[in-house]
Amino acid sequence: MENNEKDHIQLPDNAFTELKPGEEYQPVMEPGRSYPEVNLWSVTWGIIMAMLFSAAAAYLGLKVGQVFEAAIPIAIIAVGASTLAKRKNPLGENVIIQSIGACSGTIVAGAIFTLPAIYILQAKYPEMSVSFVKVFMSSLLGGILGILFMIPFRKYFVKDMHGKYPFPEATATTQVLVSGAKGGSQAKPLLIAGLIGGLYDFIVATVYWWNECFTTRVAEWGAVAADKAKLVFKVNTGAAVLGLGYIIGLKYAFIICLGSFAVWWLIVPGMSIIFHDQVLNLWDPEITQTVGAMSPEQIFKFYGKSIGIGGIAMAGIIGIIKSWGIIKGAVSLAANEMKGGAQSSANTVRTQRDLPFKFIAIASIATLIITFLFFWFGVMDGNLLFAVVGILLVTVIAFLFTTVAGNAIAIVGSNPVSGMTLMTLILASVVLVAVGLKGTGGMVAALIMGGVVCTALSMAGGFITDLKIGYWLGTTPKKQETWKFLGTLVSAATVGGVMILLNQTYGFASGALAAPQANAMAAVIDPLMNGVGAPWALYAIGAVIAVVLTYFKIPAIAFALGMFIPLELNTPLLVGGIVSWYVTSRSKDAEVNRERGEKGTLLASGFIAGGALMGVLSALLRFCDVHFVTDGWMKSWLANPLSEVASLAAYCCLIGYFVFATKGKK
Numbered sequence: 138m139e140n141n142e143k144d145h146i147q148l149p150d151n152a153f154t155e156l157k158p159g160e161e162y163q164p165v166m167e168p169g170r171s172y173p174e175v176n177l178w179s180v181t182w183g184i185i186m187a188m189l190f191s192a193a194a195a196y197l198g199l200k201v202g203q204v205f206e207a208a209i210p211i212a213i214i215a216v217g218a219s220t221l222a223k224r225k226n227p228l229g230e231n232v233i234i235q236s237i238g239a240c241s242g243t244i245v246a247g248a249i250f251t252l253p254a255i256y257i258l259q260a261k262y263p264e265m266s267v268s269f270v271k272v273f274m275s276s277l278l279g280g281i282l283g284i285l286f287m288i289p290f291r292k293y294f295v296k297d298m299h300g301k302y303p304f305p306e307a308t309a310t311t312q313v314l315v316s317g318a319k320g321g322s323q324a325k326p327l328l329i330a331g332l333i334g335g336l337y338d339f340i341v342a343t344v345y346w347w348n349e350c351f352t353t354r355v356a357e358w359g360a361v362a363a364d365k366a367k368l369v370f371k372v373n374t375g376a377a378v379l380g381l382g383y384i385i386g387l388k389y390a391f392i393i394c395l396g397s398f399a400v401w402w403l404i405v406p407g408m409s410i411i412f413h414d415q416v417l418n419l420w421d422p423e424i425t426q427t428v429g430a431m432s433p434e435q436i437f438k439f440y441g442k443s444i445g446i447g448g449i450a451m452a453g454i455i456g457i458i459k460s461w462g463i464i465k466g467a468v469s470l471a472a473n474e475m476k477g478g479a480q481s482s483a484n485t486v487r488t489q490r491d492l493p494f495k496f497i498a499i500a501s502i503a504t505l506i507i508t509f510l511f512f513w514f515g516v517m518d519g520n521l522l523f524a525v526v527g528i529l530l531v532t533v534i535a536f537l538f539t540t541v542a543g544n545a546i547a548i549v550g551s552n553p554v555s556g557m558t559l560m561t562l563i564l565a566s567v568v569l570v571a572v573g574l575k576g577t578g579g580m581v582a583a584l585i586m587g588g589v590v591c592t593a594l595s596m597a598g599g600f601i602t603d604l605k606i607g608y609w610l611g612t613t614p615k616k617q618e619t620w621k622f623l624g625t626l627v628s629a630a631t632v633g634g635v636m637i638l639l640n641q642t643y644g645f646a647s648g649a650l651a652a653p654q655a656n657a658m659a660a661v662i663d664p665l666m667n668g669v670g671a672p673w674a675l676y677a678i679g680a681v682i683a684v685v686l687t688y689f690k691i692p693a694i695a696f697a698l699g700m701f702i703p704l705e706l707n708t709p710l711l712v713g714g715i716v717s718w719y720v721t722s723r724s725k726d727a728e729v730n731r732e733r734g735e736k737g738t739l740l741a742s743g744f745i746a747g748g749a750l751m752g753v754l755s756a757l758l759r760f761c762d763v764h765f766v767t768d769g770w771m772k773s774w775l776a777n778p779l780s781e782v783a784s785l786a787a788y789c790c791l792i793g794y795f796v797f798a799t800k801g802k803k
Contacts, residue, residue, distance in 0.1 A: 146228065146318045152609055153308070155300035162299055164611030165315065166228060168488040174229035175616050180623070182218060183237025186211045187624045189750075190241035191631035196752040197377055197745075198249045199639060199652045208310040208602060209384075209738065210746040211238040213327045216317025228318045232612045233620060235310065236603040240280065240624030241631070243599035246554055247283075247592025248276045248632045251562075253655035254584050256645040258577075258663060265577045271515065272633040275585050278508045279535075279592025280625035285501045286539045287597040287604075288491055288618055293466060294543050294601050295608040296489070302547035307605040309384075309738050314610065326736060326798065330743025331750075334376035337791060338748035341375060342755040345771050347783035349373060350705050355778040367406040367433045371705035374788035377748025378706065379795070380741035382713020389695050390714030396448075396699025397707040400441040405433050408440055420664050420672045437703070442657060443672040445701025447679025450560035452693035455683065456541035463540045488608070490615045505532060508589060516585050523574050527586050530568060534561050535593040542598035545694070547605075554598065558591040562658055563676075566665035579666040587658065596625065642759050657701055713741070716792060720799045733799045740798055 149163055156162060166172050173179075190207040215234040219227035252275065255267040294302070340346045353359030353370045363369040382390050413429035417440070424439055431439070505528060513524035542554065565583045569575075574582060600621060607617050639645075645652050664671050679700065683693040699707050721734040758764075774780050 146315060148311070148315055148609060151300070153300060162296075162608075164488055164609060166488075166611030168486045168611060171487075172226055172229040172612075173224075174233050174612055175620060176230065178222075178224065179230040179233040180237065180620065182215060182234045183620070183624060184627050186214065186234060186238025187241050187627040188631045190238060190746075191245055191628045192635045193746065193750045193752070194242050194245040195249055195632055195635040196639065197748070198245055199253065199645070199655075207242040207746075208235055208239045208306060208599075208606075209313060209742040210327065210331075211235050211241075212310045212313045213317070213739065213742065216314065217328075220317070228314060228610060229612050231314055231317065232603075232607055232610055233616065235314070235606070236617045237620055237624035237627075239599060239603060240596070240621065240628040243283070243595045244276050244280050244592060244625060244628035245632055246595040246599075247279050248272060248588060248629075248636065249652065250554065250558055250654040251584050251588040251591050251658055252636065253640070253645045253652045254659040254662065255581060256640050257652070257655060257659045258580055260644075261663075262577045262580075265581055267581070269633045269637060271585060272588075272636055273629050274511050274515065275588035276592050276629035276632055277626060278504060278511065279589040280596045280629060281504050281622065282501070282508070282535055282589070283539070283593040283596025284600055284618065284621050284625065285497055285504065286536055286593065287543065287600045288497055289468065289494070290463070290540065290543055290601070291491060291604050291614060292489070293463060294547055295605045298547070304547055304602065304605050306546065307602045307609070309735075310602070311606050311609045312735060313739070314606070326739045327743040327746075330740040330795075330798070331747035332743075333747070333791075333794065334380065334744035335747030335751040337376045337787070339751040339755060341784075342752055343758060344765050345774060345780075347374075347787050348775055348780040349375065349784070351781045351785045351788070352705070355781045363433055367409045367436060368402060369433045369704075370708070371703075372708040372712065372788075373705045374784045374791075375709070375748060376744040376791060377752070378709040379713045379716070379788075379791065380744030380748070382710035383717045383737055383741035383795075384745075385710055385714060387711075387714035387718040389692065390710040392692055392695040393699035393702075394707050394711040396445070396696035397702070397704050398699075399696075400437060400444065400700045401433065401704045404441055404444065405436045408436055420669055440672075440675060442660065442701040443675035444679040444682070445697050445699075446559050446657060446661060447676030448683040448693060448697030448700055449679070450563060450676065451680035451683035452687070452697055453538065453541060453560050455687050455693065456544065457537050460540040460544055463544070464537070487613050488611050490613060492615055492618045512582075512586070516582050517574070518578070520574070522572055523569065523582065526568060526572055527565075527582065530561070530565050531586055531589050531593075534564070535590050538590075538594050539597045542594045543601045546598040546601055554591050554595045558587050558594070558654075559657065559661060561590045562587045562661055563665070563671075566662055570665065570668075575666055575668065577666075580662050583662055583666070584658065712792070716795060720796060737795070737799045740795055744795075 146165060148165060151160065151162060186207070190211060194207060212231065212235045215231040215238075216227075219231060224230065252267065252272050255265060259265045259267075341349050351372050351374055354363055359369070385393075408428050409431075412427075414427050416424065416427055418424035426435070428436060428440075508531065509524055509528040512527045513519065513521065517523040517527065562583055565586050566579070569579050569583055603617055603621070604614060606612075607614055645655065661671065663669075679697060682700075683697055686693040686696055717734070717737060720737045721730045724730050724733070
């Protein structure tokens, strides 16, 4: 009987297609039946996953500026655990495990894109400080707001738009959960890839057998090109970033890299030619070198990044304008639900039952009041005007950008929170300075506000993925929504601790952790809060580029992200995208290509999870002062061009393994 039931676990034919008039979608778990969902097993595993992946995602995000979506690896672990324990009907439980655990990636993205900027600026302004409580509260309150603001949009995104949005991340996770419910064999390739990717990245980060990056400076002509023409090529050879590129896919990885190449190979050398003997420092008095005397990396840092920031901000505004109809529709839908009251909720089928809208309204108001009090007494030092301005900005921006986050996840599977948060910081800084809050106090206030908004938007985007998975499989949305709050609490506490650990171990200002988004935030906020001004001309160039790209229907947010994330972190995304294209197109049989693509998704998830977890282990070893090699040997070897040649050779072997492994049966 149990085997027969397993045979019936499969997604309906209309799961990924638009419904015809009068056609209804019937999920895997029947709406009229009750299934195990929330119990001690699912909640305990969900909490463990939230803690584990919060630590891993925080390290990887600060190292490379990209936070991986934890949904797929968590889903596979949930499937493996339920199979080993011989759980009966575990599909509903696994969705809850994934939903609670996936809070890790969303909370981490919100926290690490903004709050490390306080530590970065602290090196320059020692009077600035940030405590565990501030990191924890901004992450927790932002996460709760993201959940509450997204619930009214659930029916629009997951039901009304069924088949119109691809939901790539949700699709992959759902396929894993369905396949796992049939047997759980998918945990094996993920585990093997996790071990290989983890060992590979551990060797790079801790044992230093080869360099982390390969650059054209290894050759004499490359060194001359970098010095004279300001032209350089770089690629990070880590396993985790390769896996990330595979999941993003060739299309968006290519667009991200186009943005990167435009800055590094056109704007950087172009500025050196045009402004060769000039010192461009109107907005940053610390710049004392002529443009021609700078390295390509310095030109990128001082000028190129700001163009990317302008592009991201404008892409966010364009996104809100495009989403205005969605916002109005969801608000009216929520208002109608509230009028229906308890009666309409009782008549709703299990698979469409949300938390009551009255609860959402009351909880939203309560959360905003607590956030206001946190701003007033914890951040603004008792100044009522500053706190009122802060809560108004956070509320309006977080609510408006919720749909942008949901739209981005539904279409491309990645959430442009960093760009939207940059716009929030610019706006918050201008307004706070206008009402009299300047200097280091203003910086801390704006960054904490940015942290709340960033976490809210990150959570909103990630949560719509969970809700879509639940819709396809037939879980109870109300249960997902209720227990998401617990995952948020656990992840916020874990991220606060990991961030303090990483700062004490590496120091965010040292450069050992790239923290690219946080560095961008610090670069934006410092001049604005000190009355120096900001590179508005560079922002404007980026904004114009975003408008032009949008006109030609090119995703502006992906291009702009490529413009301000370092080149060496963008090129491996393209490598991963090319591997994804090759794996899914080299057979004439479409079904074989599809199976290889799914196997590749499992392998890439293993690389990401294994590499990131080993990164956290490396950080803990350094924190405990455990060294495998001496500092002198490490520095001399990594400065040797042969370490980069070894890096490229190891990278080719890693790619070869990945391609070969996709040929095996799943």
